[in-house]
Structures are given as C-alpha cells and as structure tokens.
Amino acid sequence: MIVAExxxxxxxxxxxxxxxxxxxxxxxxxxxxxxxxxxxxxxxLASSIRISRKKMGxxxxxxxxxxxxxxxxxxxxxLKDMICDYDAVISIACGVGPQFLSERYPSSKIFPGVNTxxxxxxxxxGIWSERCAGCGTCVVHYFGGLCPIARCSKSLLxxxxxxxxxxxxxxxxxxxxxxxxxxxxxxEQDRLDELxxxxxxxxxxxxxxxxxxxxxxEELVK
Amino acid sequence: MSEYxxxxxxxxxxxxxxxxxxxxxxxxxxxxxxxxxEKAGHLKGCVDAVxxxxxxxxxxxxxxxxxSIILLQEGLEPNFQMVCRDRNRLAIQSxxxxxxxxxxxxxxxxxxxxxxFGNHPExxxxxxxxxxxxxxxxxxxxxxxxxLNGQDIDAPPELFIGAASNPFAEPxxxxxxxxxxxxxxxxxxxxxxxxxxxxxxxxxxxxxxDMGLHEKCYxxxxxxxxxxxxxxxxxxxxxxGMDVPDTLIKRLRGAGxxxxxxxxxKFALEQIExxxxxxxxxxxxxxxxxxxxxxxxxxxxxxxxxxxxx
Numbered sequence: 001m002i003v004a005e006x007x008x009x010x011x012x013x014x015x016x017x018x019x020x021x022x023x024x025x026x027x028x029x030x031x032x033x034x035x036x037x038x039x040x041x042x043x044x045l046a047s048s049i050r051i052s053r054k055k056m057g058x059x060x061x062x063x064x065x066x067x068x069x070x071x072x073x074x075x076x077x078x079l080k081d082m083i084c085d086y087d088a089v090i091s092i093a094c095g096v097g098p099q100f101l102s103e104r105y106p107s108s109k110i111f112p113g114v115n116t117x118x119x120x121x122x123x124x125x126g127i128w129s130e131r132c133a134g135c136g137t138c139v140v141h142y143f144g145g146l147c148p149i150a151r152c153s154k155s156l157l158x159x160x161x162x163x164x165x166x167x168x169x170x171x172x173x174x175x176x177x178x179x180x181x182x183x184x185x186x187x188e189q190d191r192l193d194e195l196x197x198x199x200x201x202x203x204x205x206x207x208x209x210x211x212x213x214x215x216x217x218e219e220l221v222k
Numbered sequence: 223m224s225e226y227x228x229x230x231x232x233x234x235x236x237x238x239x240x241x242x243x244x245x246x247x248x249x250x251x252x253x254x255x256x257x258x259x260e261k262a263g264h265l266k267g268c269v270d271a272v273x274x275x276x277x278x279x280x281x282x283x284x285x286x287x288x289x290s291i292i293l294l295q296e297g298l299e300p301n302f303q304m305v306c307r308d309r310n311r312l313a314i315q316s317x318x319x320x321x322x323x324x325x326x327x328x329x330x331x332x333x334x335x336x337x338x339f340g341n342h343p344e345x346x347x348x349x350x351x352x353x354x355x356x357x358x359x360x361x362x363x364x365x366x367x368x369x370l371n372g373q374d375i376d377a378p379p380e381l382f383i384g385a386a387s388n389p390f391a392e393p394x395x396x397x398x399x400x401x402x403x404x405x406x407x408x409x410x411x412x413x414x415x416x417x418x419x420x421x422x423x424x425x426x427x428x429x430x431x432d433m434g435l436h437e438k439c440y441x442x443x444x445x446x447x448x449x450x451x452x453x454x455x456x457x458x459x460x461x462x463g464m465d466v467p468d469t470l471i472k473r474l475r476g477a478g479x480x481x482x483x484x485x486x487x488k489f490a491l492e493q494i495e496x497x498x499x500x501x502x503x504x505x506x507x508x509x510x511x512x513x514x515x516x517x518x519x520x521x522x523x524x525x526x527x528x529x530x531x532x
Contacts, residue, residue: 203344211338
C-alpha cells in the first residue's frame with residue numbers, strides 16, 4: 001500500500017487560515033488501511049479544525065466526505081454537487097488524491113492533508129516500512145525476494161558496502177542492512193554463486209528517471 | 223564602481239561597456255586533447271570567453287572542467303558550463319571550488335538536457351538541485367562565503383555567474399519572469415538559446431527592458447549560423463525549445479547548391495548587426511557548432527575584431 005502520515009495540524013491550519021468553508025475529503029484505499037486518511041480520520045481532522053477555529057472565535061463550516069478511492073475519476077465525480085459549496089478542500093489521500101481533485105475541479109483550491117511516504121507494508125500494528133521504489137522493472141528474484149533498490153540506502157546492486165555492521169546500515173543503527181539479509185538468505189538457499197555474479201548497471205528508463213510515467217493497457221481501453 | 227565579482231575577461235569587457243562576443247567549444251568524445259586544442263585555437267583572439275559544454279545533449283564527453291583547464295592553458299578564457307543532471311549538491315559545490323582553484327572565473331549554470339536525449343538513456347538522473355538553485359548556490363558561495371548548509375568557506379570562489387534563457391520555450395509569457403528569477407537568484411550574465419525567430423526575440427527583449435532586467439544583468443543574444451538546410455530542418459523539428467521560422471528555411475533553400483552555408487552566415491551577420499543596436503542586448507554568444515574554424519571569419523565580417531583588452 002501507499003503509506004502516508006498526517007501533516008502537523010498547525011501546518012494544516014496555517015494553510016487554510018483564510019477559508020471559512022472547508023471540505024475534508026478522505027479515501028477508503030491505502031490511507032484508510034494505514035489509518036491516516038479514512039472516514040475516521042476525516043471526522044477527527046474536521047473536528048480539530050472546528051475546535052481550533054472556535055477557540056479563535058471564528059466561524060467555520062467544515063464538511064466531511066470519504067470517497068471509495070481518490071485515484072479514480074468515477075469516484076472523484078461524486079463530489080461534483082458538493083465541492084462548489086466550499087472555498088477550500090483538504091484531501092487526506094496520498095499525493096494522487098489532491099491532484100485528481102485539482103484536475104477534476106479546476107476552480108477549487110485543493111490542499112494536501114497528509115505527507116505521502118512510501119510504498120510499503122505494516123510490520124506490525126502502527127509500524128510501516130518501505131518495500132518498493134517503483135523502478136518499473138522488478139529484480140527482487142535476484143536478491144532472495146528482497147529489494148536492494150528500495151531498501152539499501154545506496155540502492156546497491158552489488159552489495160553489501162563496507163558500512164554494513166551487525167546487520168545494520170551505516171546510516172543508522174535503526175536501519176537494517178538489507179544486503180545482510182540478502183546474503184544470509186541466499187547462503188541459506190545455497191545460491192551464493194548468484195550473488196557473486198556481477199550485476200551490471202540497471203536501466204532506470206522505466207523508473208521515475210525516465211520521465212513521468214504513464215501506462216496503457218490496450219485490452220482495457222474502451 | 224564596485225569591485226569586480228570575479229575579474230574575468232568577460233566581466234571586464236562587459237563592465238567597460240563593450241559589446242561582448244563569446245564562443246563555444248564542445249569537449250571531445252574521448253581523450254583527444256590535440257583535437258580540442260585545435261578546435262579551441264580557432265577561437266583564440268576572436269572571442270572574450272569560450273563556453274565549454276558539459277556533456278551536452280546528455281552525450282558523454284571529456285568533463286567540462288578538464289576541457290576548461292586545457293583551454294585556460296592554451297590562453298583562452300573558458301566559460302565553464304555545469305549541468306545539474308549529473309551531480310548532487312556535494313559534487314556541485316566541490317567542483318565549483320575545484321574549478322575556481324584552477325583558475326576558472328566564468329561559469330554557466332544549467333539544468334541540463336534529460337538523459338533520454340543522449341547516449342546513456344538508461345542512466346539515473348540526479349537533479350538534486352535545479353539551475354535556479356545552482357545559480358543561487360554559486361552566489362551564496364561567492365558573496366556570503368557559505369556552503370548550502372550554511373557552513374563557512376575559508377576561501378570563497380569568485381566566479382562571474384552565467385545562466386541561460388530560452389525566449390522560445392513555452393509558455394512565452396512566463397519566460398521573461400523566469401529570466402527575472404534567474405537574475406534575482408544571482409545571474410550576472412545571460413546567454414540565450416539560439417535565436418532564429420527575430421520577431422519573437424524583439425518582443426522578449428522589449429519585455430525584459432520594460433522590466434529593467436538589462437540594467438541588472440548582461441544579456442548576450444545566442445547566434446548559431448545554419449550550415450545547411452538539413453541542419454535547419456533538424457533544429458526546427460528535433461531540438462526541443464528551438465524556433466526556426468519557415469521563412470528562414472525558405473531563404474536557405476533559395477540560396478542554391480553550395481551557397482547555403484554562406485547564406486546561413488549572412489543571416490547570422492544580419493542578426494549580429496541588429497543585436498549591436500538592440501536595447502537590452504549586451505553582446506552575442508556565437509555557438510558555431512562543430513564549425514569553430516569559421517569563427518575568425520564570422521568575427522571579422524561581424525566587425526567584432528579586434529577584441530577589446532580591458
């Protein structure tokens with residue numbers, strides 16, 4: 001899933017300080033799963049804004065709505081009769097959400113309510129970590145099913161570097177050295193020979209380096 | 223009058239009010255130093271500074287700083303170009319210190335063509351900072367004596383800061399504001415993209431003058447003589463951000479066999495004559511791509527010789 005975290009409420013209040021009719025829009029996709037942008041969080045954010053404005057003695061109207069997904073025009077359309085009643089919209093979906101809203105509703109002022117972090121998963125309740133860098137050409141099978149592009153601080157394909165110690169990365173003792181895990185796993189599977197092989201420079205054409213990406217699946221296009 | 227920012231020849235020429243004339247020289251795709259020296263030799267005495275391109279069009283070449291040093295040794299003033307595509311902010315700042323330490327005094331700050339256009343399209347790009355931020359970085363290092371992190375530099379690099387401007391990219395209405403932004407960020411001089419659409423350039427420079435930009439920064443008009451109809455068509459169709467009017471292509475075609483190159487030079491000379499009189503234009507940047515040996519003739523015919531010594 002796409003993992004996000006809430007923007008500090010102070011920052012959000014500053015962003016929308018000039019507006020008195022605000023719509024908070026959530027998303028039932030990834031951000032609901034990582035407890036940052038679903039219906040529950042929409043309600044919490046809306047009441048936080050109301051309380052803070054009330055303290056300042058200012059009138060405010062805060063609307064709440066949660067879409068099935070903000071990354072799908074079909075669902076984004078749902079806001080069409082409602083959005084014009086508000087002078088600011090806070091999207092608490094990942095970074096895709098505010099952009100789909102901006103594109104569909106060009107005259108609306110859209111603000112992001114979360115900071116999108118990474119593609120990853122939940123290690124346990126309340127802890128998420130990165131797994132995928134979206135490079136466009138998956139190579140995890142060379143590395144025991146683990147991705148050094150997303151998980152090595154230097155994205156080394158021929159690691160581990162000289163900074164690996166006690167299974168930790170040189171940048172922090174809180175960061176695991178993925179190469180340590182890769183090596184141990186490949187040894188356990190008796191596949192060390194594969195790791196000894198030189199991995200040539202990767203093509204980053206399919207990654208973000210190749211420019212903004214777009215995918216067309218002809219068989220699905222109407 | 224305040225002190226010079228870098229004391230480079232280019233800065234002195236511009237400051238003295240002369241109409242500047244700069245050239246360009248692309249480093250070789252290899253370590254052929256003699257070829258580089260030969261190409262650069264044609265420019266000697268004909269221009270105030272020579273731009274040394276940095277892996278232009280994202281094709282790997284001898285590094286721009288090394289080629290710049292070779293030009294310096296040959297008695298030319300290099301205008302060291304640096305792109306943001308291939309370096310992060312550490313390498314950028316360290317290269318700035320390095321080139322200054324070796325005697326380079328002019329530097330042109332660019333974002334750089336995307337690697338997609340070059341001969342290593344698989345490469346990862348850096349773009350840690352952009353050209354605007356690069357200009358500001360050099361200025362901060364020079365004027366405040368500080369690195370990007372705010373840490374003091376013991377001996378700051380004194381460079382004359384250049385930037386590029388493409389009046390023909392879109393949206394046209396925003397281009398002059400972006401130029402203003404580069405000047406605010408710290409550009410001392412500007413070299414424009416090759417100009418072929420004179421009407422559009424007149425409008426652009428008028429807007430720049432109306433905003434007083436020519437008083438804050440020296441603007442050098444970019445000129446690249448067309449060698450052939452094929453080159454004109456290539457520039458028109460293949461090079462992003464280039465504006466080649468049909469009238470020019472027609473004019474080149476009309477020149478007849480064996481006379482196209484001369485017609486291209488004539489057009490360039492007419493442009494230079496107009497730029498000399500154009501308010502807001504402080505000089506010409508002549509990019510005679512792989513045509514360095516023609517520069518002495520063009521400089522002579524354009525009335526640019528001898529170059530002033532300040």
